[in-house]
Amino acid sequence: MIDLPKKLAESQLKIGLETHLPLKTKSKLFCSCSTKKSGRPNTQVCEVCLGLPGSKPTLNNAAVKAAIKLGLALGCKINSPSFFSRKTYFYPDMSKNFQITQYEIPIAENGFLMLGDKKIRIKRVHIEEDPAKIVHKDNYSLIDYNRSGRPLLEIVTEPDLNSPKEARAYLQKLSLIAEYLQIFDPADEASMKSDVNVSIFGGSRVEIKNISGFKDAEKAINFEQIRQKNVLLTGKKVVQETRMYSPVAGSTTTARIKETESGYGYIFEPDLPYLEFSLQEIERVRNSLEELPDQKKQKFVKLGLNKATAESLVSEKALSELFEELSKKFDKNLVATYCLILLKTTNYNGIKVEQININPEFAKILEQVNTNKINKHEAEEIIRKIVELKIKNKAPAKINCLFDGESWDFDLNEIVEKVRAQNKEKDLSDPKILNFLIGQVLRETKGKGNIQKIIKILKRAKGKNK
Numbered sequence: 287m288i289d290l291p292k293k294l295a296e297s298q299l300k301i302g303l304e305t306h307l308p309l310k311t312k313s314k315l316f317c318s319c320s321t322k323k324s325g326r327p328n329t330q331v332c333e334v335c336l337g338l339p340g341s342k343p344t345l346n347n348a349a350v351k352a353a354i355k356l357g358l359a360l361g362c363k364i365n366s367p368s369f370f371s372r373k374t375y376f377y378p379d380m381s382k383n384f385q386i387t388q389y390e391i392p393i394a395e396n397g398f399l400m401l402g403d404k405k406i407r408i409k410r411v412h413i414e415e416d417p418a419k420i421v422h423k424d425n426y427s428l429i430d431y432n433r434s435g436r437p438l439l440e441i442v443t444e445p446d447l448n449s450p451k452e453a454r455a456y457l458q459k460l461s462l463i464a465e466y467l468q469i470f471d472p473a474d475e476a477s478m479k480s481d482v483n484v485s486i487f488g489g490s491r492v493e494i495k496n497i498s499g500f501k502d503a504e505k506a507i508n509f510e511q512i513r514q515k516n517v518l519l520t521g522k523k524v525v526q527e528t529r530m531y532s533p534v535a536g537s538t539t540t541a542r543i544k545e546t547e548s549g550y551g552y553i554f555e556p557d558l559p560y561l562e563f564s565l566q567e568i569e570r571v572r573n574s575l576e577e578l579p580d581q582k583k584q585k586f587v588k589l590g591l592n593k594a595t596a597e598s599l600v601s602e603k604a605l606s607e608l609f610e611e612l613s614k615k616f617d618k619n620l621v622a623t624y625c626l627i628l629l630k631t632t633n634y635n636g637i638k639v640e641q642i643n644i645n646p647e648f649a650k651i652l653e654q655v656n657t658n659k660i661n662k663h664e665a666e667e668i669i670r671k672i673v674e675l676k677i678k679n680k681a682p683a684k685i686n687c688l689f690d691g692e693s694w695d696f697d698l699n700e701i702v703e704k705v706r707a708q709n710k711e712k713d714l715s716d717p718k719i720l721n722f723l724i725g726q727v728l729r730e731t732k733g734k735g736n737i738q739k740i741i742k743i744l745k746r747a748k749g750k751n752k
Protein backbone atom coordinates (compact mmCIF):
# COMPACT_ATOMS: atom_id res chain seq x y z
CA MET A 287 0.00 0.00 0.00
CA ILE A 288 1.26 3.46 -0.86
CA ASP A 289 1.81 5.90 1.97
CA LEU A 290 -0.04 8.72 0.28
CA PRO A 291 0.69 11.59 2.69
CA LYS A 292 4.40 10.73 2.57
CA LYS A 293 4.35 10.53 -1.19
CA LEU A 294 2.51 13.83 -1.41
CA ALA A 295 5.22 15.49 0.60
CA GLU A 296 7.82 14.45 -1.96
CA SER A 297 8.42 16.45 -5.05
CA GLN A 298 6.67 14.44 -7.72
CA LEU A 299 5.61 17.31 -9.85
CA LYS A 300 6.30 17.19 -13.57
CA ILE A 301 5.91 20.32 -15.61
CA GLY A 302 6.32 20.85 -19.33
CA LEU A 303 5.99 24.24 -20.98
CA GLU A 304 4.97 25.34 -24.45
CA THR A 305 5.88 28.98 -24.68
CA HIS A 306 4.98 31.49 -27.37
CA LEU A 307 7.64 34.10 -27.80
CA PRO A 308 6.70 37.13 -29.94
CA LEU A 309 9.57 38.15 -32.20
CA LYS A 310 10.52 41.80 -32.53
CA THR A 311 10.65 41.87 -36.30
CA LYS A 312 9.54 45.10 -38.03
CA SER A 313 6.92 43.37 -40.15
CA LYS A 314 4.58 40.41 -39.75
CA LEU A 315 5.43 36.81 -40.59
CA PHE A 316 3.77 36.57 -44.00
CA CYS A 317 3.14 40.17 -45.10
CA SER A 318 4.74 43.59 -44.83
CA CYS A 319 2.28 45.00 -42.27
CA SER A 320 3.89 46.63 -39.25
CA THR A 321 4.11 44.77 -35.93
CA LYS A 322 4.02 48.03 -33.92
CA LYS A 323 1.78 47.75 -30.91
CA SER A 324 0.75 51.40 -30.81
CA GLY A 325 -1.50 51.34 -33.86
CA ARG A 326 -5.27 51.86 -33.66
CA PRO A 327 -7.18 48.56 -33.95
CA ASN A 328 -7.36 47.07 -37.45
CA THR A 329 -5.11 49.68 -39.08
CA GLN A 330 -2.08 47.40 -39.62
CA VAL A 331 -3.77 44.86 -41.84
CA CYS A 332 -3.78 43.66 -45.43
CA GLU A 333 -5.39 40.90 -47.47
CA VAL A 334 -2.82 38.36 -46.22
CA CYS A 335 -3.19 38.89 -42.47
CA LEU A 336 -6.95 39.29 -42.87
CA GLY A 337 -6.98 35.95 -44.67
CA LEU A 338 -8.89 37.20 -47.70
CA PRO A 339 -9.50 34.60 -50.43
CA GLY A 340 -6.73 34.37 -52.96
CA SER A 341 -4.11 36.12 -50.83
CA LYS A 342 -0.72 34.41 -50.62
CA PRO A 343 1.82 34.53 -47.80
CA THR A 344 5.42 35.71 -48.32
CA LEU A 345 7.85 34.50 -45.68
CA ASN A 346 9.68 37.07 -43.51
CA ASN A 347 13.33 35.97 -43.50
CA ALA A 348 14.12 37.93 -40.34
CA ALA A 349 11.76 35.64 -38.42
CA VAL A 350 13.44 32.56 -39.86
CA LYS A 351 16.86 33.87 -38.87
CA ALA A 352 15.58 34.59 -35.36
CA ALA A 353 14.34 31.00 -35.10
CA ILE A 354 17.72 29.63 -36.17
CA LYS A 355 19.49 31.90 -33.68
CA LEU A 356 17.33 30.78 -30.78
CA GLY A 357 17.58 27.16 -31.90
CA LEU A 358 21.38 27.36 -31.92
CA ALA A 359 21.53 29.25 -28.61
CA LEU A 360 19.47 26.41 -27.08
CA GLY A 361 21.83 23.81 -28.50
CA CYS A 362 19.22 22.46 -30.92
CA LYS A 363 19.69 20.63 -34.17
CA ILE A 364 18.53 22.83 -37.06
CA ASN A 365 16.37 20.79 -39.40
CA SER A 366 16.82 21.20 -43.12
CA PRO A 367 14.41 20.96 -44.75
CA SER A 368 11.51 21.88 -42.51
CA PHE A 369 8.16 23.18 -43.71
CA PHE A 370 4.93 24.90 -42.76
CA SER A 371 1.54 23.31 -42.16
CA ARG A 372 -2.00 24.56 -41.78
CA LYS A 373 -3.59 23.90 -38.41
CA THR A 374 -7.27 23.96 -39.11
CA TYR A 375 -9.69 25.43 -36.63
CA PHE A 376 -12.67 27.72 -36.72
CA TYR A 377 -12.54 30.73 -34.44
CA PRO A 378 -12.95 34.48 -35.00
CA ASP A 379 -9.30 35.16 -34.11
CA MET A 380 -8.20 33.21 -37.22
CA SER A 381 -10.07 34.61 -40.18
CA LYS A 382 -8.77 32.13 -42.76
CA ASN A 383 -9.82 29.21 -40.52
CA PHE A 384 -6.33 27.84 -40.27
CA GLN A 385 -3.14 28.92 -38.59
CA ILE A 386 0.15 28.60 -40.43
CA THR A 387 2.55 26.80 -38.14
CA GLN A 388 5.13 24.01 -38.19
CA TYR A 389 4.03 20.62 -37.03
CA GLU A 390 5.65 17.55 -38.60
CA ILE A 391 9.18 18.95 -38.78
CA PRO A 392 10.00 22.02 -36.68
CA ILE A 393 12.85 24.33 -37.66
CA ALA A 394 14.84 23.25 -34.58
CA GLU A 395 14.69 20.38 -32.09
CA ASN A 396 16.50 18.46 -29.34
CA GLY A 397 18.17 21.22 -27.40
CA PHE A 398 18.44 22.25 -23.79
CA LEU A 399 18.42 25.22 -21.46
CA MET A 400 20.59 25.32 -18.35
CA LEU A 401 19.06 26.42 -15.05
CA GLY A 402 22.13 26.53 -12.86
CA ASP A 403 23.47 22.98 -13.17
CA LYS A 404 20.15 21.50 -14.24
CA LYS A 405 19.50 20.72 -17.87
CA ILE A 406 15.97 21.39 -19.11
CA ARG A 407 15.53 19.51 -22.37
CA ILE A 408 14.01 21.47 -25.24
CA LYS A 409 11.92 19.24 -27.48
CA ARG A 410 11.37 21.67 -30.32
CA VAL A 411 11.33 25.26 -31.53
CA HIS A 412 8.99 26.15 -34.32
CA ILE A 413 7.70 29.22 -36.17
CA GLU A 414 4.04 30.17 -36.30
CA GLU A 415 1.76 33.15 -36.76
CA ASP A 416 -0.07 34.90 -33.95
CA PRO A 417 -3.89 34.92 -34.14
CA ALA A 418 -5.84 38.19 -33.89
CA LYS A 419 -6.70 39.63 -30.52
CA ILE A 420 -10.22 39.26 -29.18
CA VAL A 421 -11.43 41.81 -26.65
CA HIS A 422 -14.44 40.57 -24.72
CA LYS A 423 -16.96 43.17 -23.63
CA ASP A 424 -20.11 42.67 -21.53
CA ASN A 425 -22.36 41.23 -24.21
CA TYR A 426 -20.22 41.42 -27.33
CA SER A 427 -16.62 40.93 -28.45
CA LEU A 428 -14.24 42.99 -30.59
CA ILE A 429 -11.46 41.68 -32.81
CA ASP A 430 -8.21 43.48 -33.54
CA TYR A 431 -6.39 42.00 -36.52
CA ASN A 432 -3.28 44.14 -35.96
CA ARG A 433 -1.87 41.20 -34.04
CA SER A 434 -2.92 38.67 -36.66
CA GLY A 435 0.16 37.28 -38.39
CA ARG A 436 2.78 38.55 -35.96
CA PRO A 437 5.68 36.10 -35.84
CA LEU A 438 5.95 33.78 -32.85
CA LEU A 439 8.38 31.11 -31.87
CA GLU A 440 6.93 28.23 -29.91
CA ILE A 441 9.42 26.61 -27.57
CA VAL A 442 8.41 23.24 -26.14
CA THR A 443 10.20 21.60 -23.22
CA GLU A 444 10.23 17.99 -22.07
CA PRO A 445 8.50 17.62 -18.66
CA ASP A 446 11.79 18.33 -16.87
CA LEU A 447 10.64 21.11 -14.57
CA ASN A 448 9.74 20.06 -11.04
CA SER A 449 8.45 23.09 -9.18
CA PRO A 450 6.43 26.25 -9.88
CA LYS A 451 9.49 28.33 -9.02
CA GLU A 452 11.64 26.40 -11.45
CA ALA A 453 9.08 26.93 -14.22
CA ARG A 454 9.22 30.66 -13.60
CA ALA A 455 13.02 30.62 -13.60
CA TYR A 456 12.94 28.76 -16.92
CA LEU A 457 10.67 31.39 -18.47
CA GLN A 458 12.90 34.17 -17.21
CA LYS A 459 15.98 32.49 -18.60
CA LEU A 460 14.34 31.82 -21.94
CA SER A 461 13.29 35.44 -22.31
CA LEU A 462 16.74 36.60 -21.23
CA ILE A 463 18.43 34.46 -23.88
CA ALA A 464 16.02 35.83 -26.50
CA GLU A 465 16.74 39.36 -25.28
CA TYR A 466 20.51 38.83 -25.64
CA LEU A 467 19.93 37.48 -29.15
CA GLN A 468 18.01 40.70 -29.87
CA ILE A 469 14.99 38.83 -31.15
CA PHE A 470 12.64 39.70 -28.27
CA ASP A 471 11.69 42.88 -26.46
CA PRO A 472 12.07 42.24 -22.71
CA ALA A 473 9.44 44.86 -21.92
CA ASP A 474 7.03 42.54 -23.69
CA GLU A 475 7.00 39.92 -20.93
CA ALA A 476 3.20 39.83 -20.70
CA SER A 477 2.92 38.85 -24.36
CA MET A 478 5.07 35.77 -23.74
CA LYS A 479 2.32 33.20 -23.23
CA SER A 480 2.64 29.64 -22.07
CA ASP A 481 0.59 26.49 -22.10
CA VAL A 482 1.59 24.51 -19.06
CA ASN A 483 1.35 20.73 -18.62
CA VAL A 484 1.20 19.62 -15.02
CA SER A 485 1.03 16.12 -13.60
CA ILE A 486 1.78 14.56 -10.23
CA PHE A 487 2.92 10.99 -9.53
CA GLY A 488 2.96 10.19 -13.22
CA GLY A 489 -0.81 10.66 -13.30
CA SER A 490 -2.91 12.29 -16.00
CA ARG A 491 -1.54 15.39 -17.58
CA VAL A 492 -3.54 18.56 -17.15
CA GLU A 493 -2.93 21.38 -19.56
CA ILE A 494 -3.43 24.98 -18.48
CA LYS A 495 -3.78 27.19 -21.54
CA ASN A 496 -2.51 30.61 -22.40
CA ILE A 497 -0.93 32.01 -19.25
CA SER A 498 0.64 35.46 -19.67
CA GLY A 499 4.01 36.31 -18.18
CA PHE A 500 6.13 34.53 -15.58
CA LYS A 501 4.51 35.22 -12.25
CA ASP A 502 1.12 33.92 -13.31
CA ALA A 503 2.69 30.73 -14.69
CA GLU A 504 4.22 30.10 -11.28
CA LYS A 505 0.92 30.83 -9.51
CA ALA A 506 -1.15 28.69 -11.88
CA ILE A 507 1.17 25.69 -11.45
CA ASN A 508 1.15 26.14 -7.72
CA PHE A 509 -2.63 26.15 -7.65
CA GLU A 510 -2.83 23.17 -9.98
CA GLN A 511 -0.39 21.15 -7.89
CA ILE A 512 -2.48 21.67 -4.76
CA ARG A 513 -5.73 20.95 -6.62
CA GLN A 514 -4.42 17.66 -8.01
CA LYS A 515 -3.12 16.58 -4.60
CA ASN A 516 -6.53 17.29 -3.09
CA VAL A 517 -8.23 15.23 -5.81
CA LEU A 518 -5.93 12.30 -4.97
CA LEU A 519 -6.46 12.69 -1.23
CA THR A 520 -10.22 12.31 -1.69
CA GLY A 521 -9.56 9.01 -3.45
CA LYS A 522 -10.42 10.25 -6.94
CA LYS A 523 -8.37 10.31 -10.10
CA VAL A 524 -7.06 13.41 -11.84
CA VAL A 525 -8.90 13.79 -15.15
CA GLN A 526 -6.87 14.59 -18.24
CA GLU A 527 -8.24 17.92 -19.38
CA THR A 528 -7.55 21.47 -20.46
CA ARG A 529 -8.00 24.16 -17.85
CA MET A 530 -7.90 27.94 -17.85
CA TYR A 531 -6.14 30.08 -15.28
CA SER A 532 -7.78 33.20 -13.93
CA PRO A 533 -5.21 35.70 -12.61
CA VAL A 534 -7.97 37.49 -10.72
CA ALA A 535 -9.25 34.40 -8.92
CA GLY A 536 -5.79 32.81 -8.75
CA SER A 537 -7.31 29.46 -9.71
CA THR A 538 -7.77 27.13 -12.69
CA THR A 539 -11.10 25.89 -14.03
CA THR A 540 -12.07 23.22 -16.55
CA ALA A 541 -12.11 24.53 -20.12
CA ARG A 542 -12.83 21.55 -22.30
CA ILE A 543 -11.75 17.95 -22.64
CA LYS A 544 -8.44 17.95 -24.43
CA GLU A 545 -8.44 17.24 -28.12
CA THR A 546 -5.39 15.50 -29.48
CA GLU A 547 -3.04 17.42 -31.77
CA SER A 548 -4.01 15.17 -34.67
CA GLY A 549 -7.62 16.27 -34.12
CA TYR A 550 -6.68 19.58 -35.67
CA GLY A 551 -6.14 18.06 -39.10
CA TYR A 552 -2.79 19.46 -40.09
CA ILE A 553 -2.16 19.72 -43.80
CA PHE A 554 0.92 20.80 -45.71
CA GLU A 555 0.98 24.54 -46.56
CA PRO A 556 1.43 24.68 -50.36
CA ASP A 557 1.90 28.46 -50.61
CA LEU A 558 5.23 28.56 -48.78
CA PRO A 559 8.59 27.11 -49.74
CA TYR A 560 10.49 24.48 -47.76
CA LEU A 561 12.96 25.96 -45.29
CA GLU A 562 16.35 24.72 -46.41
CA PHE A 563 19.76 25.77 -45.15
CA SER A 564 23.23 24.63 -46.04
CA LEU A 565 25.65 23.71 -43.25
CA GLN A 566 27.67 26.82 -44.10
CA GLU A 567 24.63 29.05 -43.67
CA ILE A 568 23.92 27.56 -40.25
CA GLU A 569 27.57 27.86 -39.22
CA ARG A 570 27.58 31.48 -40.30
CA VAL A 571 24.65 32.22 -37.97
CA ARG A 572 26.31 30.22 -35.18
CA ASN A 573 29.54 32.17 -35.52
CA SER A 574 27.75 35.51 -35.41
CA LEU A 575 25.62 34.68 -32.36
CA GLU A 576 25.56 37.36 -29.69
CA GLU A 577 27.22 36.68 -26.34
CA LEU A 578 24.71 34.83 -24.17
CA PRO A 579 23.91 35.61 -20.51
CA ASP A 580 25.76 32.54 -19.17
CA GLN A 581 28.89 33.41 -21.14
CA LYS A 582 28.76 36.97 -19.92
CA LYS A 583 28.26 35.84 -16.36
CA GLN A 584 31.34 33.63 -16.54
CA LYS A 585 33.30 36.54 -17.92
CA PHE A 586 32.23 38.77 -15.02
CA VAL A 587 33.13 36.09 -12.47
CA LYS A 588 36.57 35.85 -14.07
CA LEU A 589 36.89 39.61 -13.60
CA GLY A 590 36.59 38.93 -9.89
CA LEU A 591 32.93 39.65 -9.21
CA ASN A 592 31.05 37.22 -7.02
CA LYS A 593 28.51 34.91 -8.65
CA ALA A 594 25.42 36.62 -7.24
CA THR A 595 26.57 40.05 -8.44
CA ALA A 596 27.46 38.69 -11.87
CA GLU A 597 24.07 36.99 -12.08
CA SER A 598 22.25 40.25 -11.29
CA LEU A 599 24.36 42.24 -13.75
CA VAL A 600 23.51 39.91 -16.62
CA SER A 601 19.81 39.84 -15.72
CA GLU A 602 19.28 42.60 -18.29
CA LYS A 603 21.30 42.99 -21.46
CA ALA A 604 21.38 46.79 -21.25
CA LEU A 605 22.63 46.64 -17.67
CA SER A 606 25.40 44.18 -18.50
CA GLU A 607 26.54 46.47 -21.29
CA LEU A 608 26.45 49.52 -19.04
CA PHE A 609 28.63 47.66 -16.56
CA GLU A 610 31.10 46.61 -19.24
CA GLU A 611 31.36 50.09 -20.66
CA LEU A 612 31.89 51.88 -17.36
CA SER A 613 34.22 49.32 -15.82
CA LYS A 614 36.74 50.32 -18.49
CA LYS A 615 36.85 53.73 -16.84
CA PHE A 616 36.15 53.09 -13.15
CA ASP A 617 36.84 50.40 -10.59
CA LYS A 618 34.70 47.36 -11.46
CA ASN A 619 33.44 46.91 -7.91
CA LEU A 620 32.35 50.53 -7.76
CA VAL A 621 30.54 50.19 -11.10
CA ALA A 622 28.94 46.90 -10.03
CA THR A 623 27.67 48.43 -6.79
CA TYR A 624 25.97 51.31 -8.57
CA CYS A 625 24.66 49.13 -11.41
CA LEU A 626 22.89 47.03 -8.77
CA ILE A 627 21.44 50.18 -7.20
CA LEU A 628 20.18 51.19 -10.64
CA LEU A 629 18.66 47.73 -11.14
CA LYS A 630 16.93 47.91 -7.78
CA THR A 631 15.53 51.33 -8.68
CA THR A 632 14.24 50.32 -12.12
CA ASN A 633 12.76 47.10 -10.71
CA TYR A 634 10.99 49.15 -8.06
CA ASN A 635 9.52 51.33 -10.80
CA GLY A 636 8.51 48.30 -12.85
CA ILE A 637 10.66 49.18 -15.86
CA LYS A 638 13.76 47.85 -17.60
CA VAL A 639 17.09 49.69 -17.75
CA GLU A 640 16.81 49.52 -21.53
CA GLN A 641 13.62 51.60 -21.46
CA ILE A 642 15.36 54.69 -20.12
CA ASN A 643 18.51 56.03 -21.70
CA ILE A 644 20.41 56.71 -18.52
CA ASN A 645 23.99 55.96 -19.60
CA PRO A 646 25.36 59.55 -19.83
CA GLU A 647 23.93 60.61 -16.48
CA PHE A 648 24.94 57.36 -14.87
CA ALA A 649 28.54 57.86 -15.98
CA LYS A 650 28.44 61.35 -14.51
CA ILE A 651 27.18 60.04 -11.19
CA LEU A 652 30.04 57.54 -11.02
CA GLU A 653 32.49 60.30 -11.89
CA GLN A 654 31.21 62.37 -8.96
CA VAL A 655 31.28 59.41 -6.57
CA ASN A 656 34.76 58.54 -7.74
CA THR A 657 36.05 62.04 -6.99
CA ASN A 658 34.19 62.16 -3.64
CA LYS A 659 31.98 65.01 -4.78
CA ILE A 660 28.90 63.11 -3.70
CA ASN A 661 28.48 60.27 -1.24
CA LYS A 662 26.72 56.97 -1.74
CA HIS A 663 23.54 58.18 -0.17
CA GLU A 664 23.38 61.18 -2.50
CA ALA A 665 24.20 59.06 -5.51
CA GLU A 666 21.36 56.71 -4.67
CA GLU A 667 19.01 59.65 -4.33
CA ILE A 668 20.11 61.09 -7.68
CA ILE A 669 19.69 57.72 -9.40
CA ARG A 670 16.21 57.44 -7.95
CA LYS A 671 15.27 60.94 -9.11
CA ILE A 672 16.77 60.51 -12.57
CA VAL A 673 14.89 57.27 -13.11
CA GLU A 674 11.65 58.98 -12.08
CA LEU A 675 12.32 61.96 -14.35
CA LYS A 676 13.23 59.68 -17.26
CA ILE A 677 9.99 57.76 -16.82
CA LYS A 678 8.13 61.07 -17.03
CA ASN A 679 10.24 62.04 -20.06
CA LYS A 680 11.55 65.17 -18.39
CA ALA A 681 14.15 67.35 -20.07
CA PRO A 682 17.84 66.69 -19.36
CA ALA A 683 18.27 70.26 -18.05
CA LYS A 684 16.19 69.38 -15.05
CA ILE A 685 18.21 66.22 -14.62
CA ASN A 686 21.51 68.08 -14.79
CA CYS A 687 20.58 70.36 -11.91
CA LEU A 688 20.31 67.28 -9.70
CA PHE A 689 24.06 67.13 -9.68
CA ASP A 690 24.31 70.52 -7.99
CA GLY A 691 22.09 69.34 -5.19
CA GLU A 692 19.64 72.07 -6.12
CA SER A 693 16.70 69.85 -6.49
CA TRP A 694 16.65 68.42 -2.98
CA ASP A 695 13.41 69.38 -1.36
CA PHE A 696 15.36 71.40 1.25
CA ASP A 697 17.93 74.17 1.30
CA LEU A 698 21.20 72.76 2.64
CA ASN A 699 22.49 76.22 3.61
CA GLU A 700 19.43 76.90 5.69
CA ILE A 701 19.64 73.62 7.57
CA VAL A 702 23.35 73.91 8.31
CA GLU A 703 22.97 77.49 9.48
CA LYS A 704 20.08 76.52 11.72
CA VAL A 705 22.09 73.70 13.30
CA ARG A 706 25.01 76.05 13.78
CA ALA A 707 22.80 78.71 15.34
CA GLN A 708 21.48 76.17 17.83
CA ASN A 709 25.05 75.29 18.79
CA LYS A 710 26.82 78.59 18.36
CA GLU A 711 28.88 78.35 21.57
CA LYS A 712 30.48 75.10 20.36
CA ASP A 713 34.04 75.05 19.07
CA LEU A 714 34.33 73.64 15.56
CA SER A 715 38.06 73.01 15.88
CA ASP A 716 37.20 70.05 18.09
CA PRO A 717 36.71 67.14 15.61
CA LYS A 718 34.22 65.48 17.96
CA ILE A 719 32.03 68.58 17.94
CA LEU A 720 32.40 68.99 14.20
CA ASN A 721 31.26 65.38 13.70
CA PHE A 722 28.40 65.91 16.10
CA LEU A 723 27.18 68.93 14.12
CA ILE A 724 27.54 67.11 10.80
CA GLY A 725 25.47 64.33 12.35
CA GLN A 726 22.81 66.86 13.35
CA VAL A 727 22.66 68.22 9.81
CA LEU A 728 22.45 64.75 8.26
CA ARG A 729 19.68 63.86 10.66
CA GLU A 730 17.67 66.81 9.35
CA THR A 731 18.43 66.01 5.69
CA LYS A 732 17.91 62.26 6.16
CA GLY A 733 21.48 61.55 5.14
CA LYS A 734 21.63 63.80 2.07
CA GLY A 735 24.23 66.46 1.45
CA ASN A 736 27.91 66.41 0.72
CA ILE A 737 30.04 66.33 3.86
CA GLN A 738 32.71 68.75 2.54
CA LYS A 739 29.98 71.19 1.60
CA ILE A 740 28.40 70.92 5.06
CA ILE A 741 31.74 71.61 6.75
CA LYS A 742 32.26 74.61 4.50
CA ILE A 743 28.90 76.10 5.38
CA LEU A 744 29.39 75.32 9.09
CA LYS A 745 32.69 77.21 9.09
CA ARG A 746 31.21 80.09 7.21
CA ALA A 747 28.28 80.18 9.62
CA LYS A 748 30.67 80.29 12.56
CA GLY A 749 32.23 83.50 11.30
CA LYS A 750 28.82 85.10 11.00
CA ASN A 751 27.76 84.14 14.45
CA LYS A 752 30.68 85.70 16.19
Ligand SMILES: [Zn+2]
Pocket residue numbers: 314317318319330331332333334335336435
Ligand atom coordinates in the same frame (compact mmCIF):
# COMPACT_ATOMS: atom_id res chain seq x y z
ZN1 LIG B 1 -0.77 42.18 -43.46
